[in-house]
Amino acid sequence: MAVPATGILDLTPEEEIRRACEALVGLIEHPETPGIRRCFTPSLRWKDGSID
Numbered sequence: 001m002a003v004p005a006t007g008i009l010d011l012t013p014e015e016e017i018r019r020a021c022e023a024l025v026g027l028i029e030h031p032e033t034p035g036i037r038r039c040f041t042p043s044l045r046w047k048d049g050s051i052d
Helices: 014-029
Strands: none
Touching: none
């Protein structure tokens, strides 16, 4: 099933990406910083339940 290209879907605003990158750099530079580390991977879920 093909999805027509009708525009750009911006799921993550530029400011949010910048903050995430700054947080990642902080964790790399200071690995002793306490906190929960999570990784989110975007995906598309179709009506039939299949995932791309």
